Amino acid sequence: MSEVVLETKDLSMVFPDGTxxxxxxxxxxxxxxLVSIIGPSGAGKSTFMRSLxxxxxxxxxQIVFEGENVLKARGKQLRQIRRRIGMVFQHxxxxxxSPTYQNxxxxxxxxxxxxxxxxxxxxxxxxxxxxxILRRVxxxxxxxxxxxxxSGGQQQRVGIARAIAQTPSLLLADEPIASLDPSSxxxxxxxxxxxCQEDGLTSIVNLHQVDFAKKFAHRIIGIKAGxxxxxxxxxxxxxxxxxxxxxxx
Amino acid sequence: MxxxxxxxxxxxxxxxxxxxxxxxxxxxxxVGILDERIFQAFSRVENLLKGMVPPAISEPIDVAGAAVExxxxxxxxxxxxxxxxxxxxxxxxxxxxxxxxxxxxxxxFAAFVRAVPALIWALLFIVAIGLGPTPGILALAVNSIGxxxxxxxxxxxxxxxxxIDALKATGASQFQVVMQGIIPSIMSIFISWSIFRFDINxxxxxxxxxxxxxxxxxxxxxxxxxxxxxxxxxxTLVIFGMILLAELVTRFLKDRADMATLKAME
Amino acid sequence: MSSLAKQIDTPxxxxxxxxxxxxxxxxxxxxxxxxxxxxxxxxxxxxxxxxGTNFSxxxxxxxxxxxxxxxxxxxxxxxxxxxGRYLQPALQTVYMSLVGMVISVIxxxxxxxMAAKNTSFHPAIAFTSRAIIAFLRAIPALIWGITLxxxxxxGPLAGTLALGLSGIGILGKAFADVLEEIDQxxVDAVKATGASWFQTMGQGVWPQFKTGFVAWSLYKMDxxxxxxxxxxxxxxxxxxxxxxxxINLFQYQQASVGILMIFALILIVEYTTAKIRERLL
Numbered sequence: 001m002s003e004v005v006l007e008t009k010d011l012s013m014v015f016p017d018g019t020x021x022x023x024x025x026x027x028x029x030x031x032x033x034l035v036s037i038i039g040p041s042g043a044g045k046s047t048f049m050r051s052l053x054x055x056x057x058x059x060x061x062q063i064v065f066e067g068e069n070v071l072k073a074r075g076k077q078l079r080q081i082r083r084r085i086g087m088v089f090q091h092x093x094x095x096x097x098s099p100t101y102q103n104x105x106x107x108x109x110x111x112x113x114x115x116x117x118x119x120x121x122x123x124x125x126x127x128x129x130x131x132x133i134l135r136r137v138x139x140x141x142x143x144x145x146x147x148x149x150x151s152g153g154q155q156q157r158v159g160i161a162r163a164i165a166q167t168p169s170l171l172l173a174d175e176p177i178a179s180l181d182p183s184s185x186x187x188x189x190x191x192x193x194x195x196c197q198e199d200g201l202t203s204i205v206n207l208h209q210v211d212f213a214k215k216f217a218h219r220i221i222g223i224k225a226g227x228x229x230x231x232x233x234x235x236x237x238x239x240x241x242x243x244x245x246x247x248x249x
Numbered sequence: 250m251x252x253x254x255x256x257x258x259x260x261x262x263x264x265x266x267x268x269x270x271x272x273x274x275x276x277x278x279x280v281g282i283l284d285e286r287i288f289q290a291f292s293r294v295e296n297l298l299k300g301m302v303p304p305a306i307s308e309p310i311d312v313a314g315a316a317v318e319x320x321x322x323x324x325x326x327x328x329x330x331x332x333x334x335x336x337x338x339x340x341x342x343x344x345x346x347x348x349x350x351x352x353x354x355x356x357x358f359a360a361f362v363r364a365v366p367a368l369i370w371a372l373l374f375i376v377a378i379g380l381g382p383t384p385g386i387l388a389l390a391v392n393s394i395g396x397x398x399x400x401x402x403x404x405x406x407x408x409x410x411x412x413i414d415a416l417k418a419t420g421a422s423q424f425q426v427v428m429q430g431i432i433p434s435i436m437s438i439f440i441s442w443s444i445f446r447f448d449i450n451x452x453x454x455x456x457x458x459x460x461x462x463x464x465x466x467x468x469x470x471x472x473x474x475x476x477x478x479x480x481x482x483x484x485t486l487v488i489f490g491m492i493l494l495a496e497l498v499t500r501f502l503k504d505r506a507d508m509a510t511l512k513a514m515e
Numbered sequence: 516m517s518s519l520a521k522q523i524d525t526p527x528x529x530x531x532x533x534x535x536x537x538x539x540x541x542x543x544x545x546x547x548x549x550x551x552x553x554x555x556x557x558x559x560x561x562x563x564x565x566x567g568t569n570f571s572x573x574x575x576x577x578x579x580x581x582x583x584x585x586x587x588x589x590x591x592x593x594x595x596x597x598x599g600r601y602l603q604p605a606l607q608t609v610y611m612s613l614v615g616m617v618i619s620v621i622x623x624x625x626x627x628x629m630a631a632k633n634t635s636f637h638p639a640i641a642f643t644s645r646a647i648i649a650f651l652r653a654i655p656a657l658i659w660g661i662t663l664x665x666x667x668x669x670g671p672l673a674g675t676l677a678l679g680l681s682g683i684g685i686l687g688k689a690f691a692d693v694l695e696e697i698d699q700x701x702v703d704a705v706k707a708t709g710a711s712w713f714q715t716m717g718q719g720v721w722p723q724f725k726t727g728f729v730a731w732s733l734y735k736m737d738x739x740x741x742x743x744x745x746x747x748x749x750x751x752x753x754x755x756x757x758x759x760x761x762i763n764l765f766q767y768q769q770a771s772v773g774i775l776m777i778f779a780l781i782l783i784v785e786y787t788t789a790k791i792r793e794r795l796l
Binding site: 050053055079080081082083084085086087089091093094095096097098099102106107108109110111112114115117118119120144145146159162166 | 436
Binding site for chain 2: 658
């Protein structure tokens with residue numbers, strides 16, 4: 001439990017228009033942790049998460065993922081880092097017109113030669129693996145349907161399946177339940193947590209619902225205006241801190 | 250204040266309506282709709298119909314050959330229109346264009362090409378490269394580019410950036426993002442617009458002969474010049490059949506493709 | 516939670532997963548086979564057309580090069596002294612488009628109402644109207660123009676009628692489709708008050724029909740100006756006639772004024788209809 005998976009040092013990001021999205025974020029995430037980042041919208045949760053796999057580029061600081069300097073990585077090296085970080089999105093971001101199993105197989109693209117992956121020549125082993133993952137998230141009956149025929153909750157489970165197909169060591173989930181109704185939210189969070197525990201995954205989940213965070217996470221980080229203002233166990237998160245996070249100026 | 254404004258709006262509307270009616274009546278006079286010929290319309294149309302029925306085709310082989318040529322011109326015009334539109338759309342769509350100024354330049358080119366009718370293009374190509382099916386093919390291709398490039402570029406511009414992020418996050422290469430993410434997302438829009446354009450091109454191909462660019466249109470002009478009314482109707486029916494046939498074939502192919510996909514996804 | 520736990524507890528059914536893979540292979544084969552057939556048909560069509568028209572890739576290059584040479588050496592610079600000669604035909608093109616549009620709108624309202632299942636008097640009338648509309652639509656305006664020139668002689672009258680006729684094919688279908696999609700509840704509500712057929716149409720149908728009516732009619736105007744510009748090529752009036760005269764006489768620098776005017780006409784009409792659309796909708 002003590003091995004460090006991810007470390008950020010003085011991570012800062014200033015948008016071209018001058019907005020400071022992140023201010024000196026220094027965090028250490030250990031193996032097997034289920035971390036939830038909470039905070040009001042616009043606090044920088046998404047920006048932080050998207051920085052970790054370089055979907056946006058921080059202006060200053062350092063990210064070390066399994067001993068590799070993420071911000072220095074380019075081209076092939078960056079792709080090899082990305083394939084070890086699974087990501088789940090608020091709007092699922094599935095290829096709507098492709099079948100479900102194909103969307104799961106996309107998780108293998110980072111492990112394939114560019115041409116072979118581009119042409120969709122997935123190996124039998126990968127395909128079997130993808131179908132097995134779909135079974136794990138309870139979607140074996142939907143495997144051949146087009147992704148946009150699935151309900152929101154099911155689509156998000158496909159999103160989780162795609163991330164798991166990467167056999168990642170870190171799973172990022174950016175507001176995974178913000179576009180779902182309460183019962184699907186519960187369901188998706190359960191699958192997410194189970195999958196992480198079974199595979200011993202480290203995961204970081206952005207949430208704006210504090211109750212969900214308290215229920216699912218081992219550790220909660222509160223971000224406000226781009227700065228870390230709370231870092232502790234769910235028990236330590238008192239109502240006073242929540243109010244400070246969400247309501248005070 | 251309010252009733253006054255309403256009254257004023259109503260006044261302006263009535264003025265516009267009045268101007269429109271005056272302009273319309275003026276136009277009526279200008280196009281000669283009140284010409285004595287229109288009052289003889291019944292006898293003229295009666296004469297025409299008498300001459301037309303029964304429809305006839307004096308040289309069936311020539312007419313069939315011309316109809317086939319029209320279809321071939323439509324196929325080739327659509328093929329090259331689609332090919333060039335796909336390439337140019339990559340430069341026209343803001344999110345994939347190498348530079349924003351290139352995007353504007355290509356879009357302005359498309360707007361210009363679109364605003365000149367296909368038949369005028371055919372006329373110009375005939376002068377530039379001579380008679381035959383080739384000027385017709387090129388005219389249809391150019392005219393198709395004007396329309397298809399615009400809709401293709403719009404389809405590319407409307408791609409959800411989320412899917413690009415999602416594939417990038419799996420460690421996919423640029424080529425893989427395009428092949429596995431972008432193309433599957435825009436393919437169906439591309440296909441339906443291309444089919445729609447093919448239907449348009451068949452209609453154009455049928456009339457290109459009017460200016461000498463090959464095909465069945467020329468047969469029709471020839472028949473009308475010698476006042477062979479029965480042949481005019483005969484060839485018109487052939488054109489009608491040709492257009493219908495082509496539409497049925499494209500619809501059949503599209504349905505077949507959709508059915509197979511449905512069967513594989515149920 | 517519980518369902519997943521159960522799945523983990525029970526041993527994985529050995530035969531289930533391999534079955535799915537085989538199923539997937541079978542489905543992939545269906546799609547692949549279908550795609551191959553489609554591509555084969557398309558390839559056959561292209562080969563047929565390619566050889567039939569004696570096409571060669573080189574034509575694309577020579578065509579573009581010759582066109583560029585033609586534009587830069589013959590068409591340019593435009594000889595604007597021809598402007599006066601083009602003005603009258605250009606205006607005539609506008610008159611033709613407008614009258615053609617009004618003709619097709621009037622007849623299309625009639626045919627549209629007759630063709631729409633919910634406003635027609637009888638299914639047989641609806642079917643007949645649909646058939647007439649389909650026939651009118653299938654034949655391009657220029658073909659109508661050729662026939663009508665035979666009947667009414669050269670000049671804008673034939674062109675105007677051709678625009679009107681082919682317009683019924685487009686607008687008649689559009690109007691009928693719009694009418695079929697209106698909310699019957701509102702119409703029934705008006706009917707229930709004891710309104711006559713005309714009152715029902717005016718109070719129940721028209722408010723729902725108006726938007727589609729205006730949009731399609733203006734779209735027809737946009738189409739008409741393009742068609743009218745080329746109807747002159749067959750002697751049915753308008754700017755195309757003068758243009759062809761110039762081209763036949765090799766007066767290309769004057770012809771380019773004609774092309775520019777067609778270009779301008781189309782843009783002006785499209786701009787105007789866009790403004791009217793904005794105002795009315």
